[in-house]
Amino acid sequence: MKYTLFGALRKSRFNEDLDAELEFHLNELAAANRAAGMSNEEAQHRARVQLGKAQQVRETCNEALWTAPVEDSMRDWFFAVRSLHKGSGLNLMTVLALALGIGCSTVIFSVVYNGVLHPFAYRSADRLVAIRIDDRHTGAGFRYEYQLDELGAFRKQNRSFEDIVGYGNWYMTYAREHRAEELHGGALTPNATDFFGMQPLLGRGFSEDDSQTGAPAVVLLNYNYWKKNFGGDRAVLGKQMMLDGRARTVIGVMPRRYQVLGADLWVPVSWNPNRAFEANEPHWFWATGRLKTGTKPETAVADLNVIAKDLVRLRPTEYPKQFTMVITSLGDAIIADFRRMLLVLAAGVAILLLLSCSNAGSLLLVRASARVKEMAVRAALGASRGRLIRQSFIETLVLGCAGCAAGCVIAFVALRIVSGVLTAHFTQLPWEASITLNWPTLVFAIVASLGSALLAGIAPAMYAGGERVQAQLGGTGVGVNASFVGSGFRSALVVCQVALSVVLVISAGVTFRQFAALTNQNLGLRVNNLFEGVIRFPRGKYETIQDKRKYVNEVLDRLSALPGVTNVAAAIGRPIDGGPVTDVTIEGKTHTSRWDTMVEACSDGYFSTLGLQLLHGRLLSTDDVAGSRFVAVINDTLARQYFGHEDPLGRQIQFKIFDELPGVPKHANFEVVGIVSDFKNRGVTETPMPEAFVPFSFTGFGDRGILVRTGMKPRAIQDATERILWDMDPSVVLGRVATLENFMNENVYAKPRFALITLGICAVIGLLLSVIGTFSVMAYSVSLRTHEIGVRLALGARRSAVLAFVFKRGMKLVGIGILLGFVAEVFFAPAARSLSEKGPSFDPLTAGASVAVLIAAGLLACYLPALRATRVDPNIALRVE
Amino acid sequence: MSEDKSDVLQGTLDLIALKTLDSMGPLHGYGIARRIEQISANGFTLNQGTIYPALVRLQQRGWIKAEWGTSDNNRRAKFYSITRAGKKQLAAETQNWERVSATIARLLATRAET
Numbered sequence: 002m003k004y005t006l007f008g009a010l011r012k013s014r015f016n017e018d019l020d021a022e023l024e025f026h027l028n029e030l031a032a033a034n035r036a037a038g039m040s041n042e043e044a045q046h047r048a049r050v051q052l053g054k055a056q057q058v059r060e061t062c063n064e065a066l067w068t069a070p071v072e073d074s075m076r077d078w079f080f081a082v083r084s085l086h087k088g089s090g091l092n093l094m095t096v097l098a099l100a101l102g103i104g105c106s107t108v109i110f111s112v113v114y115n116g117v118l119h120p121f122a123y124r125s126a127d128r129l130v131a132i133r134i135d136d137r138h139t140g141a142g143f144r145y146e147y148q149l150d151e152l153g154a155f156r157k158q159n160r161s162f163e164d165i166v167g168y169g170n171w172y173m174t175y176a177r178e179h180r181a182e183e184l185h186g187g188a189l190t191p192n193a194t195d196f197f198g199m200q201p202l203l204g205r206g207f208s209e210d211d212s213q214t215g216a217p218a219v220v221l222l223n224y225n226y227w228k229k230n231f232g233g234d235r236a237v238l239g240k241q242m243m244l245d246g247r248a249r250t251v252i253g254v255m256p257r258r259y260q261v262l263g264a265d266l267w268v269p270v271s272w273n274p275n276r277a278f279e280a281n282e283p284h285w286f287w288a289t290g291r292l293k294t295g296t297k298p299e300t301a302v303a304d305l306n307v308i309a310k311d312l313v314r315l316r317p318t319e320y321p322k323q324f325t326m327v328i329t330s331l332g333d334a335i336i337a338d339f340r341r342m343l344l345v346l347a348a349g350v351a352i353l354l355l356l357s358c359s360n361a362g363s364l365l366l367v368r369a370s371a372r373v374k375e376m377a378v379r380a381a382l383g384a385s386r387g388r389l390i391r392q393s394f395i396e397t398l399v400l401g402c403a404g405c406a407a408g409c410v411i412a413f414v415a416l417r418i419v420s421g422v423l424t425a426h427f428t429q430l431p432w433e434a435s436i437t438l439n440w441p442t443l444v445f446a447i448v449a450s451l452g453s454a455l456l457a458g459i460a461p462a463m464y465a466g467g468e469r470v471q472a473q474l475g476g477t478g479v480g481v482n483a484s485f486v487g488s489g490f491r492s493a494l495v496v497c498q499v500a501l502s503v504v505l506v507i508s509a510g511v512t513f514r515q516f517a518a519l520t521n522q523n524l525g526l527r528v529n530n531l532f533e534g535v536i537r538f539p540r541g542k543y544e545t546i547q548d549k550r551k552y553v554n555e556v557l558d559r560l561s562a563l564p565g566v567t568n569v570a571a572a573i574g575r576p577i578d579g580g581p582v583t584d585v586t587i588e589g590k591t592h593t594s595r596w597d598t599m600v601e602a603c604s605d606g607y608f609s610t611l612g613l614q615l616l617h618g619r620l621l622s623t624d625d626v627a628g629s630r631f632v633a634v635i636n637d638t639l640a641r642q643y644f645g646h647e648d649p650l651g652r653q654i655q656f657k658i659f660d661e662l663p664g665v666p667k668h669a670n671f672e673v674v675g676i677v678s679d680f681k682n683r684g685v686t687e688t689p690m691p692e693a694f695v696p697f698s699f700t701g702f703g704d705r706g707i708l709v710r711t712g713m714k715p716r717a718i719q720d721a722t723e724r725i726l727w728d729m730d731p732s733v734v735l736g737r738v739a740t741l742e743n744f745m746n747e748n749v750y751a752k753p754r755f756a757l758i759t760l761g762i763c764a765v766i767g768l769l770l771s772v773i774g775t776f777s778v779m780a781y782s783v784s785l786r787t788h789e790i791g792v793r794l795a796l797g798a799r800r801s802a803v804l805a806f807v808f809k810r811g812m813k814l815v816g817i818g819i820l821l822g823f824v825a826e827v828f829f830a831p832a833a834r835s836l837s838e839k840g841p842s843f844d845p846l847t848a849g850a851s852v853a854v855l856i857a858a859g860l861l862a863c864y865l866p867a868l869r870a871t872r873v874d875p876n877i878a879l880r881v882e
Numbered sequence: 883m884s885e886d887k888s889d890v891l892q893g894t895l896d897l898i899a900l901k902t903l904d905s906m907g908p909l910h911g912y913g914i915a916r917r918i919e920q921i922s923a924n925g926f927t928l929n930q931g932t933i934y935p936a937l938v939r940l941q942q943r944g945w946i947k948a949e950w951g952t953s954d955n956n957r958r959a960k961f962y963s964i965t966r967a968g969k970k971q972l973a974a975e976t977q978n979w980e981r982v983s984a985t986i987a988r989l990l991a992t993r994a995e996t
Contacts, residue, residue, distance in 0.1 A: 019934065022911055022960045025953070026930065029912040032955075053931030065935040070942060387944075 019062055023055055077395045092400055094773050095364040099404025099454065102357020103446040104411025105766045106350045108419055109759055111412075111439040113346055116423070120434035121331065122258040124198025125291060130298075130328040132165070132288040132305065136321035143321050146285035149274035151312050152190070155288065158308045161301035162290040166196040168261055169283030171268065172537065174734050176243040181727065183537055183736035184226075186244070187264030188283050190272060196291065197259065204238045204253030211252075212271040219269065220249040224257040226265040244268075245281055260432035280540040289331065302326050345512075346756065349505060349763040356501050356767050358450055360774045361404065362457035363494035365397060367781040369458065390459050397458025401451045408450070412443060495778050496818040498771040499855065502764070503822020506854055509757070509764035510847035516757045520750060525680025525689070526576060527612040528745060532709045532718045533575055534738040542732065543701070546629055546664070550698040552729070553705050554626075557604060559725045560709055563718075568610035568710040571697045572603040575706065576611055576741065577749070579683045583658035585693070587643055588670065596643055599682055599692040600656055602699060608634075608677060610708050618650045618675030621696055625674075629698040633671040637679045639691030649673045654693065662700050671695055685749050706737075715740045768858055771818075775862035779811045783866040787873055795875035807867035808860070815859030819852060895936045897979065900964060900972050903946055908963040910953060911937065937962060945971050 030048035031041075039047060052058070123129060132155070136143040147155070147167065156165040171186035194206025202224065211219050220242060222231075231237045241248045249268065261267065270282065278284065292301055305326035313320045376389060420436035536556065543549045553571050561569045574580020585598045601607070605621045616637060625632050633654055640649050653670035660667050671693070679689040697705060711718055719738050726733050746754075783790070790803055826848075902917050903909060909917065914937075915930040940946040945968030953959040964972070 018960065021958070022934070023931075025910070025957060025959050026912045026915075028957070029953075030930070051930050053929040055931070058931035058934050061932070061935040062938050065938040066942070 015066065016059065016063070019059060020055075023052065023058060027052055074391075074395070077392055078399070091364060091368050091777060094777055095361050095368070095400055095454075096404040096407055098357050098360040098364060098770055098773055099401065099450050100407035100411055101766050101770060102354050102360070103405060103408025103443070103450055104415060105762065106354040106357075106446050107408070107412040107439065107443045108415045109346065109350050109353075109763065110442045111416055112419060112423065112436055112759070113350075114439045114442065115436045116431070116434045118332070120431040122199060122256075122433060122435070126331065128163075128292045128294070129331040130290055130292060130301070131331060132290055133327050133329070134309070134320065134324050135327045137323040137325055138321060142327075143324060144319070145287060147288055148284060148316075149270075149272060149286065150315070152286055152288055153272050153274070154312060155290075155305060155308055159290075159301075159304050161293060161296045161304045163293050164192060164196050165288055165290040166190055166193050167286035167288055168193065169286040170262060170264070171281060171283050172736060173244045173266075173281060174246075174537075174539070174732070176246075176731075181731055181734050182723075183734040184244070184265045185263070187262040187267040188270045188286070189261065189267050190286070191269045193261065193267070193269075196289075197261065199256055199259045201253035202256045203235060204251070206253060206255075207267075207269040212269040214271070214273075214276060218247050218249040219252045220244065221267045222251060222254045223260070223265050223267075224255060227254045242266075245279060247279070258433050258435055263432040290328070292328075298328055301328055345508065346759050346763075349508065349760050352501050352505055353763050353767055353770075354446060354449060356498055356770045358453040359494050359498055359501075360770045361401075361450060361454045363491055363498075363774055364777050365400070365454060365457040366491055366494070367777055369393070393459045394455060397455050398451075400458070401454040404454070405447045405451060408447070409443065412438060491778050491781075492814055495771075495775050495814045496821060498774045499815050499818020499859070500821035500825060502767040502771040502858075503819050503851065503855060504825050505760070505764040505767040506851040507822070507826050507847060509760040510851050511844070512753070512757045512760050514844065514847050516750075516753045519685060519753055522681075522685065524577065524685065525613070525678060527710075528577075528741050530710055530712055531576075531610075531741040532711060532713075532715060532738075533706065533741055533744070534719070534722060535704055535706045535736050536726065537704050537734050537736045539732045542730075546698055546701040549701040549705070550626070550629070552733075553604070553697065555729065556707065556725060557606070559729075560707065560722065563711070563713070563721055565713045566709055566711040566718075568606055568708075570604050570606040570610040570708045572601055572607055572706045572708055573697070573703070574599070574601055575744070576708070577681055577685065577745070581658055582690075583656050585643070585657070585691075586655040586668075588653040588655075590643070597690065598639060598643075598656070599690055600658065601692060601694045602697040603694055604697055607694065607708070610710055611680065613680060614678035616676045616678060618673075620675055620677070621694065626696045626698050629696060631669055631671045631699060632674045632696065634675040634677055634694040635673055636677055636682075636689065636692045636694075638689050639693060640676050642691050649676065656693070656695075659700075662702050664702065665700050669699075685745075715743070768854070772858045772862045775811060775815060775859060776865065778814075779807065779863050779866040780869070782810065783807060783870045786870070790870050790873045791875045794873060800871040803871050803873075804867050807870045808863050811863035811866070812856075812859055815855065815862075819855055822855075823848075895932065896940055897972075897975050899933065899936050900940060900945060900968055900975075903962055903964040904969065904972055908949075908951075908961040910951075910959040910961050912959075914962070940968070943971070944968070 027045075027048050030051050031044045034044035034047050035041065049055075119126075121129070131145070132147075133142055134144040135141065146169070149167070152165065152167045156162075159165070167190040169188045171188040173184050173186040174181050175184045189207065191207045191209045191212040194201070194208075200206070201221070204221075206221065207219070210216055222237065227233060227237060237251050237254065240251045242251065243249075244266075255267075290301075292298075302325065305328070309320070309324070309326055376393075416436065416438055423436055536553070538544075538549075543552050557569045557571060560566060572580075580599055580601050582597050582599050584595045587596075603621070605623050605626050607613075608615070608620050617640075618634075621632065621634055624630070635649060635654075644652070650673055652673050654673060655668055655670055659665045659669060677694070681687070681689055682692050683690050707722070709718060709722075713721070715738075719735070722738075723735050726735055790806075793803065793806075794800075898918055899914055902914050902921075906913075906917060911933055912930075915933050918933075937946065937948075940962075941948060944965060946962050946964055948960050948962050950958060951961045
């Protein structure tokens, strides 16, 4: 009847046995008493007294059944804590190694998971797909937006989708007393609230009725906008907002993770394509559908293609000659950008966890081999093998639990900080994302860490319980330890750790170099202190060339009069982000493929504001703008690409896109008057494309952007600009405001910075772990060699020689690790080269720097143990035996 | 104080039972109780029932094992015997006991002299 898990089940059996046993005992006693001459009755009574009360015996036996194991394990736990306390330095490091590994890998993976892999809180988000039209001839995306009748047809006629929703941007002017501002509105088809399946935080969502003609005008608020502008006031329900001249009633506030279009507010629009549209209301809508469960993407695409074939007849010009409908998962759209980076990051996290597990393992092995003798003694004194294993198991469990607890604390605290930083500064993450702890990751990290710790923890006990007890006892400390859990295995772990951190450090180094190359490259223009915004004109106002020119010129004049403003200019596109692209025709030249050229309609101050160099001819003049002359300045790339060795000055150039603008004569010729230096006009990673600059006053159509170079704070210049606009005409508002630096930081550099920071953290923690690993193994091997070092010192060895001896041994391990790491890196490099974005994936400088860092780390890890070795007192060391 | 005393007694009874099984070979509970009474003569009188919790504890630590068998007078009885682990434990405990008792004896002797 051993104590087993089934003990409780066997309890009744146990009691039956016991009763039979006690009955036998009573009978024997009675028989003995009878033999001694007692009467039968007296003999039985006497027997009962001798045995004691049967009930009490039964109870104490039942008690013993569970108290014995509990007492034993209490003793084990007590013993564990006591023996852990003895070697506290080593144990502390084990806990630290486990905690760092668990904490950091959980945090990094949680960010990746919640931010990139599963950012959406919408209902069945995995079945949400964006619908687009691809041109089969070019293989490129042709159209992403649809008019309401197309959308309605797709929605009604398909058999593959549960529902389809449409949404478009509706930039609205929100008029308050003495102030108007532009809000980012989202126009949603009325099924949106049901479609996305998220209940409003306050009030109600849209219904079909809200979009009917004559229904009261309503608006739903974004959680962030509500917090920022209404201070989270619940009384906002029922309030009226003047939006684009129409009073709309607030009917609800959506939860934080409902972020369709990232709009400030949402309004319902009717499905009816023939209704009267408001002035700024969108006519084109993006489409998202939810696939029916089990519907294959191919089926849905075929379904949509059939419907689209009919629609072509209605609008032949809006479909390519050969096209196909395409659906992409909502998540894919985000992950596509991140995919390469994600793989690298995931590998980084995995390596980090591997490092911390092997680190804890090697620390535990070091600890265990120091206790081989203790184990052997205890085994010899009769402690059973099971008992020893259980003892080690519990000790390791105590350590492991401490490490896991600390790891959880790190994970929680770090995640709070990280998610705060990310939401505040990292706009590249989907708006819907909420960075919370990913429990499966935490559990996995804990299980992996505990598992490897326990394995390393009980190995020595298994060994001690084996046949070689005598051998263990026979040897002295040095011999025993050298033979056990081989110093070879410990060294191998150190080598692996160093190798893994080489891979991490080099990856982080390469990412850093790429990031540095990206941010330090010559963009061809001055980015700093450049404020940028767009002036939104109401429909029907300032639409003639004269009105627009007069208005814009006055804004520019007033802006340049502000203190601290050095340059001002008008433009259409945002520099670096790019503007409209069109095919061009150059007089006297024929071409079969498209000659893509970017066009910028700007004021004469544009070139000085951006700091562009005049290479040839002249810049646009005030007279060009004032006279709306058809002249153009071209960039160096356009001159080289389309004119070759010919002189472009005086030549005529036509821009196809201008033919579509109202009031501009067809096939208008612009005379080339000058050539300016290139700048990165279509993103920092791309080479500049051909670009032409024409006076902004060549048409009265459209909005105009402004560029202001100033030392003023962004907020101050924005306020000043808003005041100027309000003062001139309250119906004109300022939209899309940012400094160019902020724009670059939040959009262009955000992704590579994300990779850099994450990999950087992995590398630093990884480095720290391998330093801990190297340090502990070196410290231990010095302590083993105390005797040997003592002998050497006694025989006249110099302390510097001892120092060198320890360093040599330690650095040999580190060196092998670095070499192995390089080999791994070389194997990974081709993969990494295809994964990472542009730029070098391996370069001598990064490799050299990484080696230097690792050697420094290795020296650091060897330094303390080496120093201790030189302080060995020969007298004491020799007395050890 | 009383708790400590019972602890000592409990441990002692376990050791005695183990020793009895070691020297006598397989025995049933009654036999063990009888043997202890014999050996200790009138050293201490045992409430014979208390032997059973001790036997449960010893079994759980794997130091003794139990089997049903037939007694001298042909009755079904549970026989206990010492295991290898039990022998090791007995050796360790005996050593420990001897050390402790020697120490106590020396201690008491010194007390008596002063």
